[in-house]
Amino acid sequence: MTFSQQVKGEILKSVRNIKGCCATSILTAVLKASGSLSLGFRGYCFAIESENPEFLSFVEQIAKNELGVSSHISSSNVNAKGVAVYSCELEGNVGNLLGLTYRDSEGILQFNQDAYSLIPTKPCCMRAFMQGLFVVCGSVVIPLGDTDFSEARSRGKYHLELRVSEDFAKALADRYNFLQFRQTSRKTHCILYLKDSEKIADFLVYVNATASKLKLENVIIGRSIRNTANRQSNCIAHNIDKSVHASNKQIEAITHLQNIGALSSLPQALQDIAKLRVEYPEANLEELAAKLGISKSGANHRLAKLVEIAKDKQ
Numbered sequence: 001m002t003f004s005q006q007v008k009g010e011i012l013k014s015v016r017n018i019k020g021c022c023a024t025s026i027l028t029a030v031l032k033a034s035g036s037l038s039l040g041f042r043g044y045c046f047a048i049e050s051e052n053p054e055f056l057s058f059v060e061q062i063a064k065n066e067l068g069v070s071s072h073i074s075s076s077n078v079n080a081k082g083v084a085v086y087s088c089e090l091e092g093n094v095g096n097l098l099g100l101t102y103r104d105s106e107g108i109l110q111f112n113q114d115a116y117s118l119i120p121t122k123p124c125c126m127r128a129f130m131q132g133l134f135v136v137c138g139s140v141v142i143p144l145g146d147t148d149f150s151e152a153r154s155r156g157k158y159h160l161e162l163r164v165s166e167d168f169a170k171a172l173a174d175r176y177n178f179l180q181f182r183q184t185s186r187k188t189h190c191i192l193y194l195k196d197s198e199k200i201a202d203f204l205v206y207v208n209a210t211a212s213k214l215k216l217e218n219v220i221i222g223r224s225i226r227n228t229a230n231r232q233s234n235c236i237a238h239n240i241d242k243s244v245h246a247s248n249k250q251i252e253a254i255t256h257l258q259n260i261g262a263l264s265s266l267p268q269a270l271q272d273i274a275k276l277r278v279e280y281p282e283a284n285l286e287e288l289a290a291k292l293g294i295s296k297s298g299a300n301h302r303l304a305k306l307v308e309i310a311k312d313k314q
C-alpha cells in the first residue's frame with residue numbers, strides 16, 4: 001500500500017458515519033473535483049469513477065440518505081494500468097441540489113462557474129470538503145524506508161498535491177490559506193501542493209489522518225537522526241585527515257633532523273617525542289601525550305618545536 005492509499009483509507013474511515021451538512025460537503029467536493037455530467041437515456045447524470053468500490057458505495061449512501069438521490073454503480077472496466085475501475089452514476093438533479101449546476105432562464109442546464117460559492121464556510125464542512133477532495137484528486141509521497149517502493153518515486157522528497165481545475169485552485173488556495181498551498185499548473189490542470197514536511201503533517205492532522213501523520217513524523221525524525229550521524233562521521237573523518245596530515249609533516253621534519261645529524265643534539269624532551277612520533281605515526285596528540293605522561297598541549301608544543309627547528313635547518 002502506498003502512503004497516499006493509507007492516508008485516503010484513514011480519511012474514509014474517519015468519515016464513515018458522517019451526516020448532514022458535512023456529508024453533503026464531501027459529496028460536493030467529490031462531484032466538483034472528479035464528476036462528469038452526461039446526458040443519457042434517463043436524462044442528465046453525474047458520473048464518478050474510482051478504483052475503490054467501497055468509496056463509491058459511500059458516495060451512493062450520502063446521495064441517498066441526505067438528498068434522496070438514486071444512483072447506480074456499474075461493473076468495472078480495466079484502465080491503462082490494468083486496474084479495475086468502477087463507475088457510479090447519480091441522478092442529474094444532484095447537481096442542482098448541491099449547487100454545482102442550475103437551470104438558466106431558458107431552462108438550459110448550466111455549470112456553476114463560481115468556485116467560491118461551492119466551498120463551504122462552516123469549519124466542520126470545510127474540513128469534510130477537503131477530506132472529500134483529497135480522496136478523489138489528492139496524492140502524497142514521503143521518503144519511506146530504503147526498501148519501500150515510494151522511496152524511489154519520491155527521491156527522498158516530501159510532496160503532497162491536489163489536482164484541480166484552474167478556477168477551483170484559486171478559490172481553494174484562498175479559502176484554505178491556513179494550509180499554505182503553493183500553486184503551479186500542469187497541462188490542463190492546476191496543482192496545489194505542499195513540499196514542506198511540517199505543512200504536510202499539518203494537512204494530515206486537518207483531514208483526520210493522524211496515524212499517517214505519526215508515520216510521517218517517524219520518517220522526519222529518522223532522517224534527521226541519519227543526517228546528524230552522517231554529519232558526525234564526516235566530521236570525524238575530517239579530523240582524522242587533519243591529524244594524519246600533521247603527523248606526516250612531523251615525521252618529515254624528524255627524518256630531516258636525523259639525516260643532518262641534528263636530532264641527537266636536541267633537548268631530551270624533544271628527542272623522546274620524536275622517537276615516539278616515528279614509532280606511532282597513527283597516534284593522535286592525546287595518545288602521544290599519555291605515553292610521555294605530559295599534557296596534550298605540551299606534546300603539541302614539542303612537536304611544533306621540532307617542525308620549526310627542521311624548517312630553520314633546511
Ligand SMILES: [Zn+2]
Pocket residue numbers: 020021022023025122123124125126128
Ligand atoms: Zn458541517
